[in-house]
Amino acid sequence: MDDTATNGATLSRSPAGTSVKTAISIENLTVRYGEFAALKNLSLTVADGELLTVLGPSGSGKSTLLNIVAGSVFADEGRIRFEGLDVTHMPPHKRRIGMVFQRYTLFLNRTVAENIAFPLEIRKTDKDIQKKLVAEALDMVGLTAQASRYPSQISGGQAQRAALARAVVFKPAIMLMDEPLGALDRALRKTLQYEIRSLQQRLRVPMLYVTHDQEEAMSLSDRIVIVRDGKIYADGPPRELYRSPRSTWGANFLGDANCLPTDGVLNHGRVEVADSQLVPVSGQSSGSKKSSVLVRPENLQVSRTSGNNAEFKAEVEWVEYLGPFQKIRLKCFGTELVAQVNGQSGDFAKGEHVFIGWRGEDAILIEQD
Amino acid sequence: MSRSHILVRIAAVAFVCAYFVFLLAPIVVMVPASFTAHDILSFPPDQLSMRWYSEVLNSREWLDSAAMSLEIAIVSMVIATVTGVLVGFVVYHYGPLGSGLRLLLLSPMLVPHIVVATGLFQVLVPMRLLGDPWVLAIAQAAMALPVTVILSIAAFDAIERSLWTAASTLGARWHQITIKVMLPIAATSIVASLILSFENSWHEVTLAVFVGPAVQATLPSKMFSFLLQESTPALAAVSTLLLVITLVCAAILGLLSIRRRRNEAQPTSEEP
Structure with missing residues (x-):
């Protein structure tokens, strides 16, 4: 650029x-x-x-x-x-x-x-x-x-x-x-x-x-x-x-970001992240061992039941209610993730076990700094 | 409030009162004494008259002295103030002065006038400059520097650093910024500095006696030699006239500080 x-x-x-x-x-x-x-x-x-x-x-x-x-x-x-x-x-x-x-x-x-x-x-x-x-x-x-x-x-x-x-x-x-x-x-x-x-x-x-x-x-x-x-x-x-930020630094600098370190090898639209989990991502293999899956908080879905875009188990750590939307901090893949969900949708409580996930087109591979 | 507390308070008030009485007593005596009709200084005067004022204001000697004092005071005032303002500009553009330079500029405040006077005397004699009005004006300006420098640094330090850049981007050149932006903002401090450095020279005795003009002496120097020879109520009249000038200066300073508080505030952060 x-x-x-x-x-x-x-x-x-x-x-x-x-x-x-x-x-x-x-x-x-x-x-x-x-x-x-x-x-x-x-x-x-x-x-x-x-x-x-x-x-x-x-x-x-x-x-x-x-x-x-x-x-x-x-x-x-x-x-x-x-x-x-x-x-x-x-x-x-x-x-x-x-x-x-x-x-x-x-x-x-x-x-x-x-x-x-x-x-x-x-x-x-x-x-x-x-x-x-x-x-x-x-x-x-x-x-x-x-x-x-x-x-x-x-x-x-x-x-x-x-x-x-x-x-x-x-x-x-x-x-x-x-x-x-x-x-x-x-x-x-x-x-x-x-x-x-x-x-x-x-x-x-x-x-x-x-x-x-x-x-x-x-x-x-x-x-x-x-x-x-x-x-x-x-x-x-x-x-x-x-x-499409260039790297994890830019993703975090411009807005909130969930970045999951990965080897960047794409297999059937999925890459491997921590805990040997395979998560969906769009695009192609990054060709770099130091990559991250970027999912913006507003694209992270949280559900009480497991489903199509809610396949990974997570635990609610903190809920920040801000009126039009709420921010939910979750423990998943051995790290902390943030989801931003509608303020009107279900209220989650601290310690609750939920399922999270995202659509493949909502996640991209970026360079990790 | 405890008893010892009250005692301390009473002692403090008493001290301040005594201090002011001590300071003001000579003035209280001098002013009425100047209106006497007699040939000797007396207090309180039993008969009021303007005799000694007319004597002083019609005397060639006193008027010449006053003129000499005025000239020297004006030159000294200009030198001290301009130097102070230049130091202010340096601080505005390049940050605080080094401690050595600051000490040098403030040293006249620490060194007794008599030490400076005797030192100057020994230097000026071989240079045949003893009694030169210009030398006295410069020496008095140097003694006024601590005041003008402190005032000026305070004024320029308070000016926002980006103000210069702002004026500059608006198309102003350095001299236009100086005249149209910086000096008007520092105006109150500059006027205060002019008054204080004028006053400093106007009533300065030690340097004037030691290295000042002898034949046509400055007013304080002339008063001193006059006092040694005779002590007529003329002296009280001159003192009162000097006092009036000082009061006028003090009044101007007072008005300036009011203006400054009103006009030099930044916009408030709240919305109306």
Whole structure:
């Protein structure tokens, strides 16, 4: 998957078949902090109008990547191009980027409207046009009523909306989001996620969005790039990354996963796992001794009676009831498995003996790290 | 509350009261004494008059001294504050100062003025710089550095690190960020720093007496030599005028701290 990105093609094909420009192309980027390499020969492209999320655990190098694109950190090796133009050594103020940060970065001595006007003021935009653009931006993020308030007089959610308005008011060529919702509570995060996404689609501005929240990444993105230890671990649309992760690490990182180690030798649609049990799986033999059967919790079926897709004996260890669904931790094949079943279906009790199983097409073989 | 507790409390209150009486008594005596009509300092004055104020305000000598003090105080204030702000920028961009550098910047607070004054005296004599107003201004600025540096570091440390990057991505160049973003945010601390370093020089005696201009001395230095020769109520009048200036400075500082509390808060986390 890394290879397609490395080519850094200036033209790629959108799903609709029309050709789209590459907004950002990062080629063979390496950044070192002393001995430690934060990014190792990383290549990546963002298509025009695309919302690309860079997802990774803390310390994976995702913030460094964003800072490189912003121009506040410079690369040791590699190039960055915006729409073909080499910006590797260009200072941030010339890059035409709209950036929103995790921490509050409004200017505390300016009102919301004055904050939004700042980039226009710097560009010496005509006063009347400034007023019009600021009013539009305020309206876009729903802060018209708060225009003359100071940052100390608004809430955290409003502050991030104002920061968003300030970042788009000068019509930047690209947008960078550095965990913009990190400081907000869950319910607010959901609303703002939706607003950011619809704003991005309305403006059709390419957006590079960094987060460590996989749910946020899944719900927002056209495409997700998972960064691990300074390298791209996986690159693809959310569905693809969730359904066919490259390895057990990725399966666990993006959602919950049941991974059963196996030798990967397929026989009549089954592989052997612990306790010499033969479990169903789709696809072909992996050809690697270090493989795992991946079954997502929502595909694991739990039943009181043995049946077609409930053939293995298991013991309920813990039930976590979450309303719309419940998570059941089970002991089976000498390990712990998680099943996610409908909240309305039968209530299982701790210690109960049940049968579990899954359809062959719901399990795949993946590499084990 | 136990009995010993109450006793400790009473002792503490008594100590604080005594402390303030001791501090304020000279002022209580000096101000009324300045309004006397007589030729000698007397308290309480039996006859009120503005005689000594008009004497001081019409005296070439006092006014020249005041002008000299003012010039030196302004130069000293600018040097100390600008240096403080520059240190603030360094801390903002590169993190906390090393302990050696910090100690160096704060050392004027630890070294007695008289030690600095005698040391400077011995250095300045062979250089023929004794009595140079510029030298005095620089020396007083150095003595004010601990205050301006501490104020400035506190102000710049409180500024969010990504604010610079934010302003920069919005199109601002370094000088625009400095003038339009950083300095306005640090403004209260900078003004406080200006006032305190001005005050520091304005009422500084030791350095002024030892290495300051002799003929046209600064006001505190002139008051000191005046006091050695004669003690007319003119001295009380000058003291009262100095006191008024100090009170004005203190009032500005007080107002600043109110403004600061109101305007420099981050957005709240709760939603309305």
